[in-house]
Amino acid sequence: MDLSFSEAEIARYSRHILLREVGGTGQAKLRAASALIVGAGGLGSPAALYLAAAGIGRISIIDHDTLELSNLQRQIAHSMASIGQGKAASAAGAMRGINPEIDVTPIAGRIGADNVADLVGGHDIVLDGTDNFATRFLVADACVRARVTLVSAAVLRFEGQISTFKPHAGPDCPCYRCLYPEPPPEGMVPSCSEAGVLGPVTGVMGCLQASEAIKEILGIGVSLAGRLLLWDALDMRFRMIGVPREPGCAVCGGQATP
Template identity: 50%
Template sequence: MDFTDAQIDRYARHLVLDEIGEEGQARLVQAKVLVIGAGGLGSPLLLYLASAGVGTLGVIDDDRVDLSNLQRQVIHTTADIDKAKTESAAEHLRALNPEVTLNTHDARLSAANAAEIIAQYDLVADGSDSFATRYLVNDACHLVGRPLVSASIMRFDGQLATFRSHLGHGPDGRQNPCYRCLYGEQPEAGRDSCADVGVLAMLPGVMGSLQAAEVVKEILGMGDSMAGRLLLYDALATRFQTITLPADPDCPLCGTAPRIRALDPELYGEAPACRS
């Protein structure tokens, strides 16, 4: 594609990178990414993807901006309190990069709408704050055939992984795992959100930025993917650890005898709003 003078100025620091250059930047401009949640993780994720020039960004969230969000959800401001998070996020992203196409889904992701929404995008980045939503997103991405970059935060700890279970085996010959391979059966609903146990203000900034980097790597096919690996971050110890994430042959979604072939609402219960 031909870049305008303004685009050359805007993306100059990408264009001089041999690993990205004009071809890579063109792929970013043509990419379509869906972000689940405009909260703690979604804030830096959306800001960096927009600034990097990802051409189409979708964001789904049915929550509204609350004063308690502003401790960590840096895409919103005090003036945005009571606005829909999708509307608030879109306003700030348009101000940052008006060239990006923004699709807002002011709705709760559910078994009824997940496959249809996800199918509109090339890749999904999950920044939700409940197991029900994470399992739903994982299953929908596998069934629709989309890569998933997933991050989670709680208290002082963060996790990050990329899932490509829909592709079967990876380049190393190993089966690509899914989120279910990591956590097994969906836990019962409990005190598993940041609202219940708290979160360090800066933690979503760290993990959301790492998540944005992995999204760009997946779009460009650049570097070593996090597929098949799990990154653990301990903010109190300032320690990163990466572990191998094996596929589960008995996984009901991606195993040798899959039992989940459609998004059944009974599998997930009512997925809460994205409140990280």
């Protein structure tokens, strides 16, 4: 691992380097790491900006959608000038504007059965910021098969939740299906476009995703693996719920761990 830094890098990342838990070695780990962000919307926007600012060396961001005026209430990686553009390209532009020293790859398209394995397997960590269950389960299952850590968040109205899934790391670490074995029936859980969402809720949860991803890359702090963090913005209340690994889980139950 290359531990040398230019003067510009030292200035840019000085507040990280000052942290005992990060230092120069940790910043070099961030520079050597790669992340896949699935979705450039309310969750993906803040996560993408903070991962770029943190100096994650290679970031791919995938989204098939184009930017609309209604998105700007919460999707802070975009601006009025980007309306009508693809969200992936718009977010990538914002990321490069913050940190031109990193490698950002926008992918204008859907993540599906034909490409999920290659996308997930080509990165060190995955952040899921999607708004539909089909994609969440697809990405989560692919992460288990590739033994790649997943940081997943979801929001609705005034509430958010986040957890980290890495069953390859040990018997106390569940996968997404240990928490949610199957997607809910179609139409049971409304989307944000149907039920609404407070803009800053997506910002808080997206920032937490970035924070957890950085912690996982550096191997510092206490992981959210095995725990689900819930936040109610109206009550300003955080709750933590334990999530055990299911021995009979159809996806990770038989996966060998270190």
